[in-house]
Amino acid sequence: MIVIGPTGRNFAAGMSGGFAYILDEEGRFPTLCNQGMVDLETLELDEDIDTVQSLLRKHIEATGSERAQWVLENWDRLQSKFVKVFPRDYRRVVESQKQAAQKSTDRAPTAGVPA
Numbered sequence: 249m250i251v252i253g254p255t256g257r258n259f260a261a262g263m264s265g266g267f268a269y270i271l272d273e274e275g276r277f278p279t280l281c282n283q284g285m286v287d288l289e290t291l292e293l294d295e296d297i298d299t300v301q302s303l304l305r306k307h308i309e310a311t312g313s314e315r316a317q318w319v320l321e322n323w324d325r326l327q328s329k330f331v332k333v334f335p336r337d338y339r340r341v342v343e344s345q346k347q348a349a350q351k352s353t354d355r356a357p358t359a360g361v362p363a
Contacts, residue, residue: 249269250268250303251269253315255281258281259277259280261285262285263333267299269296270330270333271329272329273326286334287333291332308320
């Protein structure tokens with residue numbers, strides 16, 4: 249989910265899965281967000297940047313949004329104003345899956361080498 253307009257108060261109340269990316273131009277979002285179940289992060293990972301830009305492009309294609317177009321055109325200035333909302337429960341699931349995948353990869357026999 250991406251939000252490029254204002255949010256109300258109590259955002260993320262009960263949020264337990266997925267991510268939300270919020271454009272926080274005024275720097276007020278942390279005071280409007282219910283942080284009881286989520287962490288707030290800056291938009292720094294290439295994966296997150298690609299996701300936000302892709303969502304903006306899809307929104308433009310689907311709706312012709314001038315606001316989304318403006319965000320992309322001003323990306324260098326606005327990227328630092330995005331906040332990633334990351335539910336703690338979801339983080340535990342994602343990290344557990346990554347660890348399981350890594351263990352599976354570590355145990356997989358190499359091609360041509362007997363196990």
